[in-house]
Amino acid sequence: MYLEKRGVPSxxxxxxxxxxxxxxxxxxxxLDDLPLLxxxxxxxxxxxxxxxxxxRAAYPVVIEQLTGxxxxxxxTKVDYVHPASKKVTA
Amino acid sequence: xxxxxxxxxTNAPVFELEDSWEAINDWFLxxxxxxxxxxxxxxxxxxxxMTAYVERELGFKAHDVIGTLxxxxxxxxxxxxxxxxxxxxxxxxxxxxxxxxxxxxxAPKFNLDAVQTSTHNTSPLPIVNGPAAKAIxxxxxxxxxxSRWHATSTIxxxxxxxxxxxxxTPGSINIHTQGHIARFxxxxxxxxxENPWQPLHVDRGFAADSSTVTLIPACPAAMIDxxxxxxxAQDLLRTLAGSIAYIGNRNTNGEGQPLxxxxxxxxxxxxxxxxxxxxVKRHIWEFARIPFQSIPRGNLTSFSKKLLEQFDGKNPGYxxxxxxxxxxxxxxxxxxxxxxxxxxxxRLASENVxxxxxxxxxxxxxxxT
Numbered sequence: 153m154y155l156e157k158r159g160v161p162s163x164x165x166x167x168x169x170x171x172x173x174x175x176x177x178x179x180x181x182x183l184d185d186l187p188l189l190x191x192x193x194x195x196x197x198x199x200x201x202x203x204x205x206x207x208r209a210a211y212p213v214v215i216e217q218l219t220g221x222x223x224x225x226x227x228t229k230v231d232y233v234h235p236a237s238k239k240v241t242a
Numbered sequence: 243x244x245x246x247x248x249x250x251x252t253n254a255p256v257f258e259l260e261d262s263w264e265a266i267n268d269w270f271l272x273x274x275x276x277x278x279x280x281x282x283x284x285x286x287x288x289x290x291x292m293t294a295y296v297e298r299e300l301g302f303k304a305h306d307v308i309g310t311l312x313x314x315x316x317x318x319x320x321x322x323x324x325x326x327x328x329x330x331x332x333x334x335x336x337x338x339x340x341x342x343x344x345x346x347x348x349a350p351k352f353n354l355d356a357v358q359t360s361t362h363n364t365s366p367l368p369i370v371n372g373p374a375a376k377a378i379x380x381x382x383x384x385x386x387x388x389s390r391w392h393a394t395s396t397i398x399x400x401x402x403x404x405x406x407x408x409x410x411t412p413g414s415i416n417i418h419t420q421g422h423i424a425r426f427x428x429x430x431x432x433x434x435x436e437n438p439w440q441p442l443h444v445d446r447g448f449a450a451d452s453s454t455v456t457l458i459p460a461c462p463a464a465m466i467d468x469x470x471x472x473x474x475a476q477d478l479l480r481t482l483a484g485s486i487a488y489i490g491n492r493n494t495n496g497e498g499q500p501l502x503x504x505x506x507x508x509x510x511x512x513x514x515x516x517x518x519x520x521x522v523k524r525h526i527w528e529f530a531r532i533p534f535q536s537i538p539r540g541n542l543t544s545f546s547k548k549l550l551e552q553f554d555g556k557n558p559g560y561x562x563x564x565x566x567x568x569x570x571x572x573x574x575x576x577x578x579x580x581x582x583x584x585x586x587x588x589r590l591a592s593e594n595v596x597x598x599x600x601x602x603x604x605x606x607x608x609x610x611t
Contacts, residue, residue, distance in 0.1 A: 196544055
């Protein structure tokens with residue numbers, strides 16, 4: 153966010169649990185419209201391969217946020233389903 | 243984020259609301275400006291009584307900024323602190339302690355941003371030392387939670403309301419996994435009269451007759467139930483050391499500043515056995531340990547890369563202490579009769595802070611008796 157404030161294009165990644173905090177932190181920097189890239193929470197139980205898969209899913213959003221012109225969505229959820237949410241047990 | 247970025251607010255906004263207790267409480271609840279409990283309406287008159295007391299006793303004006311509270315970087319002016327103190331039900335004479343509490347949590351090393359916004363179940367625990375505690379009748383004995391104890395419960399609540407209303411987006415940033423009951427209120431005083439050693443603020447280099455507030459980034463306390471079993475200092479030390487360290491206590495990462503709240507009887511047994519407070523800290527540091535090899539590797543991968551680098555494959559027999567060094571362990575004496583002490587693990591990457599209660603000109607404040 154500090155980079156964005158200084159005019160360097162950035163893509164700010166937050167996990168779903170920290171979305172409110174992310175918007176608040178942006179607002180503190182008078183970056184109310186800073187688009188956020190939202191990934192599923194938590195991250196610390198993903199395997200390295202799952203992290204790569206998540207990164208691939210996030211890539212187009214990162215590019216859009218770095219290069220996009222005009223007003224963007226306040227936050228964009230990455231099209232990635234957390235493995236834990238796929239595992240439904242009785 | 244370390245610099246205050248909001249422009250200075252010299253006057254807090256004033257709202258005109260229907261003059262009824264119900265309507266005012268509905269408005270505050272509806273705007274997420276409370277902890278969920280009813281508040282005392284912070285009318286201009288009530289807030290002015292608080293700020294006038296502060297100006298007379300401490301010399302601070304209503305618009306003076308005491309600190310900046312994360313994550314919103316809201317500026318905690320005396321007036322805003324006063325409004326929250328009114329809401330919590332405080333008396334004006336509690337303000338010097340509340341102001342020191344706010345100053346403490348605003349200190350960068352306390353890392354309020356993380357305390358407020360991480361999933362870690364943490365809340366500031368203010369520990370008051372010196373004559374201020376007695377002057378306003380803060381609880382240092384029975385009942386660590388402060389229920390039924392006016393100064394204790396309302397000061398603790400005022401700090402929490404400041405954290406909500408000045409430091410955060412009300413009601414929305416607290417994502418502690420389960421939370422901590424202390425998020426309603428928490429504030430204790432050290433039981434200096436029954437402390438066989440010098441009190442915490444003297445340990446920290448302050449004069450015995452000065453007043454201080456020490457802010458601990460505290461997690462829920464675990465009771466150490468000795469139940470009168472220990473007849474010697476050595477027995478009790480074994481009980482304490484065996485009760486503090488466990489794998490899920492983050493302080494076993496060999497970092498952090500765990501707090502031990504000793505009941506007076508335990509402190510006396512140790513002191514009469516010839517142990518100084520530092521001796522007790524050294525004993526706990528030496529014996530409250532977890533064998534490195536018993537800590538699951540995944541736990542270390544997530545939490546303590548430092549320990550992994552130091553000992554993995556090199557010294558698996560190493561026993562991991564609960565602090566970097568004995569002096570990092572904090573010991574206070576608090577509580578009534580009985581043989582129950584409390585072990586409080588603390589948040590890593592947040593350090594405790596001791597704030598002297600000072601007037602604006604930097605001189606120590608003394609409560610009028």
